[in-house]
Amino acid sequence: MAATAEQINELPVLTEAHRESAPHPVTGYKGFEIGSFKFQRDEYFARIQCPTATHVMDVENFLRSMVRDVAWGFFYGWVNFDEVFGTVNNYGSVDVFMGAYNQGYKDSGTDFTERFETEVLLACFKSLLSDWTNACFNPFAAPLETGSARGPKNGSNDEAVNFQRELADRFVSLPGDSPVRSDENGRSVNRQFADVDQSEPEVHAEPGFEGQLAGFSLFRYLSRSPVTWNPSIVSVVRSSAYCPTSEEHILPVDHGNDRVEWFIQMSDEITWRVADKNTAAPMSVVTMKAGDVSCMPADIRHRGYSPKRSMLLVWENLTPGLEIRYAKGELPPVPASF
Amino acid sequence: MSVTTVFGSIDNYDKGGVEITGNEEARDYLFSNMFEVAGNAAPWERIVIAKNLENTIECIRAEGDSPWYICSHDETALLMQGKMEAHFIKPADSGLAPAEDKEGSVRLSGRPEGQVMGHVKASRGHMVLLPAGAAYQFRAGELGVILLQTLLGDESIQKWAEICQH
Numbered sequence: 001m002a003a004t005a006e007q008i009n010e011l012p013v014l015t016e017a018h019r020e021s022a023p024h025p026v027t028g029y030k031g032f033e034i035g036s037f038k039f040q041r042d043e044y045f046a047r048i049q050c051p052t053a054t055h056v057m058d059v060e061n062f063l064r065s066m067v068r069d070v071a072w073g074f075f076y077g078w079v080n081f082d083e084v085f086g087t088v089n090n091y092g093s094v095d096v097f098m099g100a101y102n103q104g105y106k107d108s109g110t111d112f113t114e115r116f117e118t119e120v121l122l123a124c125f126k127s128l129l130s131d132w133t134n135a136c137f138n139p140f141a142a143p144l145e146t147g148s149a150r151g152p153k154n155g156s157n158d159e160a161v162n163f164q165r166e167l168a169d170r171f172v173s174l175p176g177d178s179p180v181r182s183d184e185n186g187r188s189v190n191r192q193f194a195d196v197d198q199s200e201p202e203v204h205a206e207p208g209f210e211g212q213l214a215g216f217s218l219f220r221y222l223s224r225s226p227v228t229w230n231p232s233i234v235s236v237v238r239s240s241a242y243c244p245t246s247e248e249h250i251l252p253v254d255h256g257n258d259r260v261e262w263f264i265q266m267s268d269e270i271t272w273r274v275a276d277k278n279t280a281a282p283m284s285v286v287t288m289k290a291g292d293v294s295c296m297p298a299d300i301r302h303r304g305y306s307p308k309r310s311m312l313l314v315w316e317n318l319t320p321g322l323e324i325r326y327a328k329g330e331l332p333p334v335p336a337s338f
Numbered sequence: 339m340s341v342t343t344v345f346g347s348i349d350n351y352d353k354g355g356v357e358i359t360g361n362e363e364a365r366d367y368l369f370s371n372m373f374e375v376a377g378n379a380a381p382w383e384r385i386v387i388a389k390n391l392e393n394t395i396e397c398i399r400a401e402g403d404s405p406w407y408i409c410s411h412d413e414t415a416l417l418m419q420g421k422m423e424a425h426f427i428k429p430a431d432s433g434l435a436p437a438e439d440k441e442g443s444v445r446l447s448g449r450p451e452g453q454v455m456g457h458v459k460a461s462r463g464h465m466v467l468l469p470a471g472a473a474y475q476f477r478a479g480e481l482g483v484i485l486l487q488t489l490l491g492d493e494s495i496q497k498w499a500e501i502c503q504h
Contacts, residue, residue, distance in 0.1 A: 171414065171467045192341050201464040205456040212469055213426060213456050218416060219463025235414045235465070237487050240393035242414070262388040264372070264395070264485070266418070266463075268344050269354070276360065283362055287354035291346035291373040291418070293387045293395075294356070297366055308341070317390040334366045335389050338498035 011115040013093045018124035020131075028153030030131045034124045035114040037096055041132050043151050048085055050098045052112040053105070055084050060139075060149045063132060064252035067139040067161060070125050071230060074118065076316070077323065078256025080301055083280045086253070087121075091323070094121050101256070101301075103279040129161045140227035142248035142309065145191075166232040173216040178234070180216045181224035192248065192309035193223035219266070222246050222311045229304075231314050243314040247306040254280075256301040258323035260335045261316055265292045268310030274302045298326045298333035345462065347419045348377040348399075348481060356503055365504035372397045372418060375501050376483040382476075384486060384493045387501065392441055394490050400482035406450060406475045409443035410436040413468040413488040417460050420482025424466045426455035427473045435471045442491010446473060 014035045021031035024042075032039040038049040046062035048055045065081040072079070074089035083102055088095040097113040099105025133139060135155030136147030140163055168178035180200065181187035189196070201215035218234065222244055225232075229251045231243035247270055256277045263272075265288040272286040277299050286294055286302075296302055304312075325331045346352070351373040356364040368388075375385050381401035388395035398404075400422055408429065415424060429435065429452040436444050450473045458466045468474050476484065488494075 170412065172465075174467070193343055194341055195343050197461075197463065199461065201461070201466065202459040203456070204458070206454055208453075209426075209428075209455040212472075213458060214467040215424075215458040215460055215464055217463050218465045235467070235487060237412050237414065238393070238489065240390070240487055240489070242487060260390050262390065262395070264388065265354075266345070281360060283358070283360035284364075284367070285357045285359060286367060286369070287357075289346070289352050289354040289371075290344050291351045291371045292354050292369065293372055294367045294369045295388065308343075311343075315388060315390065315395060317393055319391070331391075334368070335391070336368055336496070336498050338365065338502065338504070 011095070011113065013115050013117055015117045015120055017120060018127070020127065023153070026152070032124060032128045034121065035096070035116060036112075037114065039128060046132075048098065050112045052110040053098050055098060057082060057085070059132070060137070061252060063129065063137070063139040063149055066125055067129055068230060068253060070122065070129060071163065071165060075255065076261070077258030078254075078277065078301060080254035080256055081252075083254070089258070090115070092118060094118050096121065101278055101280060103281065130156055130158055133157050133161050140230055142228050163227060163230070165230060168233050168235060170236055171214050172221065172234045174214045175211045178232075181221050187224035187226060189223050190225065190246065190309060193246075196220065196223040198223070218244060219311065222266075228309070236318070239317050239319040241316045241318050243316050245312055245314060246309055247304060247312050248309040249306065251304040254301040254303045257296055257298050259317060259326055260298050260333070261296050261314060263288060263294050263296065264313035264315065265290055266311040266313055268306070268308050270304045270306045270310055270312060272302045272304050274300050277301045295335060298331070346371075346373045348373045348483065363504070365502060367503070368498060369503040370501040372483060372485065383495055385501065386490070386494050386496045389490065389496070392489050394488055394494055396486040396488060396494060398484040398486060400476055400478035400484050402478060404476040404478075406446040406448065406473050407443040407493070408435055408446060408450075408471070408473045409468065409488070410438050410440050410470060411489065412470050413443060413486060414465055415468055415476070416465045416485040416487070417462055418483040418485055419462060420478055420480045421459075421461045422476050422478040422482055422484070423457050423459050424468065425457040425475045425477065426469070427452045428455050428471075429473050434473070440491075441489035443488060443493055444491070445493060449475070
């Protein structure tokens with residue numbers, strides 16, 4: 001019997017470490033178990049099992065979703081790998097669910113959720129990523145920039161899997177803060193941004209004020225992003241964080257908002273498919289071109305499609321506890337009305 | 339294959355939009371275009387195009403010299419079109435700086451007395467820190483568009499019905 005919403009809120013937090021099987025004699029991949037969830041992969045697919053259901057995903061899509069879930073620290077709210085499987089961040093614990101936000105599973109009572117201590121789940125997902133990602137596959141790269149994850153086990157790519165996001169505390173380029181990107185620190189210009197101006201602003205600080213004034217080229221910075229759909233943080237003004245990112249092909253997850261976020265399309269174009277956060281029912285299609293601005297309300301899920309590598313400014317509010325205020329209805333899902 | 343990265347400007351932008359497929363309204367997305375907003379604005383007006391509780395992103399049509407401003411917290415300016423200089427002064431009168439709990443920037447009556455801190459020359463795509471407590475002025479030799487990362491304050495103008503799809 002599937003848990004109700006009230007029961008989900010009271011789920012126990014599981015703290016037991018995950019289990020790993022010996023490598024499969026044919027494919028070479030390990031199986032992983034945590035709580036009641038089992039994860040196995042073959043040459044094409046990831047297979048997820050829980051007490052109420054079995055789910056199958058293309059292994060490349062699964063790895064692209066999981067690497068971001070891990071890199072983002074389970075992000076804000078829901079990370080739907082697809083319309084069935086995903087995670088919800090409770091900030092200290094994480095729910096892993098099957099069909100819990102899909103009307104069909106809910107109606108049939110086959111949805112299932114378990115709650116894990118964050119670090120325990122993170123260790124499981126990291127180990128799985130390391131084992132299931134072959135040497136020729138980079139799950140952060142656009143499909144045209146990487147080989148395939150398919151086939152039997154063929155080495156590993158821990159350097160790609162463990163890519164660390166760059167997070168400025170105050171402002172990129174300030175002394176001691178996150179640096180600008182350059183050839184020297186291994187950030188070369190991406191093939192799809194070869195035409196982007198590489199000049200930096202001129203900072204003329206008078207004696208005594210060195211290090212207090214700052215400027216950098218955000219477009220140059222983004223043109224040198226080695227990954228897709230993986231925001232950095234470049235500036236923080238109190239709780240306001242600029243999280244720009246370069247996007248190409250498809251956002252591998254449907255991000256379900258637990259708070260309002262905003263998108264500012266700085267170059268090129270992204271189309272967003274928006275659906276109901278709880279049921280996955282389609283709600284809208286938002287097409288954003290250079291200069292367009294749109295909010296993503298706190299009660300939706302969204303997935304982006306970027307035909308050419310584009311520059312997107314994701315704008316977040318870092319205020320702790322916002323997710324609770326939205327969940328309780330203290331804050332409206334749309335941040336302004338007219 | 340050669341690539342062309344598409345940026346916009348007041349004179350050359352192509353606007354997308356919201357298509358509703360479920361039970362909601364386009365207005366829920368507060369969808370606008372910064373170049374359209376700036377194209378219809380007076381120079382140096384600060385029009386809120388994104389708001390998240392007290393935090394805002396404000397769109398500015400940059401043309402000529404701006405008034406001088408000061409703010410109790412950091413702000414940032416992202417230049418989306420044109421060229422500009424941002425000039426900074428540390429006011430001699432410490433009372434000129436707003437109280438720490440004052441959100442958003444405050445317009446000054448003119449150039450404040452104080453120590454020149456320096457300036458930053460920026461062009462499209464460049465981002466400039468406007469440090470807390472420093473008086474600043476933008477100087478735009480050509481028509482530009484600035485996105486200001488700030489908090490809702492005295493200078494913020496909200497006119498969602500005019501700028502958003504609905």
